[in-house]
Amino acid sequence: MMIKSFEGGDMNDALRKVKKELGPDAVILSSRKTERSGSSGTPGVVVTAGLPQMDPPWARDLPGAPEEAPDGVRLSEMDALREVIARMEREWGPGSSREIQGLLARAGHLSGGLLSPALPPFDPVEEARKILAASGFPEEEQEDLVEAFRLLSYQPVDWSSPQVQSLLQFLVAQKLDVAGSLFSGERTSDRPQVILFVGPTGVGKTTTIAKIAAMLVARQRRPVGLVNLDTYRIGAVEQLRIYGDLMGVPVEVVSSPSRLSGAIGHLRESEIILVDSAGRSEGGADELAPFLSVLGSGGAWEFKSVLVVSATQKSDDLNRTLHRFAKIRPEALVVTKVDETGSLGSLYPLLAHSRIPAAYVGTGQKVPEDIELAHGGRLAQxxxxxxxxxxxGVRT
Ligand SMILES: Nc1nc2c(ncn2[C@@H]2O[C@H](COP(=O)(O)OP(=O)(O)O)[C@@H](O)[C@H]2O)c(=O)[nH]1
Ligand SMILES: [Mg+2]
Incomplete structure (x- = not known):
């Protein structure tokens, strides 16, 4: 590289001289203000520039060309290079001097007489990876989604973060399995629908049942009955009874499987019967098994079960919950507490791979308003x- 300094009254003046003498391939290495410039003696700018081509023969003869040392290296060129490299490493971090030519090649990078670093190019795939990690998607899911993203992101568009988010939402929404309402708009059968809600303690089963019951009673004017399977006999039973009383809905508490049929019979006026299970935290399908064999015996009612999970559960816990209740063969999911976590990506494996579609989403503690129908696009967003x-969100 041939290196040379040019003086000018201002930056434009100096750059004009650089271009005139070294041509359009000149690389700007540094610039500084001077007290005096040229023959006029007024303040000005000195620009040090170089030509990337290694020492073309004609360069030696240019006015002001550096002198050649005995070993063939131009002394002033070596000093200038050392200074530039030292400064780059200092300001932009170790290794940055390797990019010296690319970063300095444009006079447009000069501002106020100083060189400013170019930003690294925006990498949409890297951005997608960052977004998925920050949103709590499990690592192996991140890999699959990033791969799908890579395949679809070949378009030569000007990628920005919102565009990356949109494509990710599209990819995620496509994978999510949603059920829509558990209830048809109108009564389709003479037999009541009996729906059992299962899930770990505290996820929001009782609250969800109250929300759904209120929605059916108040909005759709449908007769609803509630049953509480009391497998633990402490406290939790009262909660459902209070909701039932507030809504004017009958509630049956059943502590023995042999009484379940009779209790459902008491609710024969109801078109829809929602069954709560208040179990021990370590209990799962096993403690419900005797009740299940009654509920699933068929005949007088239609039966389905719903697994309630909380968005605050980690991916591994959700998976464990899924296994604990697999015997019950839930036909739909309710996801509660989406309002309580900033990383909903942990729900992705359950909603994308469990083959149990999501029916409702709980969005807060308020009964009845904080519930809506599960929607793939909204969940992905x-x-x-x-x-x-x-x-x-859609509520019914
Ligand atoms: N933030 C929030 N809290 C909820 C939601 N659903 C239920 N909860 C709260 O979670 C707690 C446990 O709910 P509960 O219905 O008693 O859970 P259960 O043991 O599964 O019956 C209560 O304080 C509820 O108010 C929800 O969607 N969002
Ligand atoms: Mg409960």
Whole structure:
């Protein structure tokens, strides 16, 4: 590289001289202000520039060309290079001097007489990876989604973070399995629908049942009955009874499987019977098994079960819950507490791979309003962008 300094009254003046003498391939290495410039003696700018071509023969004869040392290395060129490299390593971090030519090659990078570093190019695939990790998607899912993203992101568009988010939402939404309402708009059978809600303690089963019951009673004017399977006999039974009383809905408490049939019979006026299970935290399908054999015996009612999980559970816990209740063969999921976590990506494996579609989403503690029908696009948006209460969810 041939290196040379040019003086000018201002930056444009100096750059004009650089271009005139070294041509359009000149690389700007540094610039500084001077007290005096040229023959006029007024303040000016000195620009040090070089030509990447290694020492073309004609360069030696240019006015002001550095002198050649005995070993063939131009002394002033070596000093200038050392200075530039030292400064780059200092300001932009170790290794950055390797990019010296690319970074300095444009006079447009000069501002106020100083060189400013170029930003690294925006990498949409890297951005997608970052978003998925920050949103709590498990690592192996991140890999699959990033691979799908890579395949679809070949378009030569000007990628920005919102565009990366949109494509990720599209990919995620496509995978999510949603059921829609558990209830047909109108009564389709003379037999009541009996729906059992199972899931770990504290996820929001009783609250969800109250929300759904209120929705059916108040909005759809459908007769609803509630049953509580009391497998633990402490406290939790009262909660459902209070909700039932508030809504004017009959509640049956059943502590023995042999009484279950009779209790459902008491609710024969009800078109829909929601069954709560108040179990021990370590209990799962096993403690419900004797009740299940009655519920699933068929005949007088239609039966299905729903697994309630909380969005605050980690992916591994959700998986464990799924296994604990697999024997019950839940036909749908309710996901509660999406309002309580910033990383909904942990729900992705359950909603994408469990083959149990999501029916409802719990969005807060308020009964009855904080529930909506599960919607793939909305869930995907919340997983990628975080949850936000916008009130536009569908409730029935
Ligand atoms: N933030 C939030 N809290 C909820 C939601 N659903 C239920 N909860 C709360 O979770 C706690 C346990 O709910 P509960 O219905 O008693 O759980 P259960 O043991 O499964 O019956 C209560 O304080 C509820 O108010 C929800 O969607 N969002
Ligand atoms: Mg409960």
């Amino acid at each position: 919340w997983m990628i962008e975080g949850w936000s209460r916008d009130g536009s």
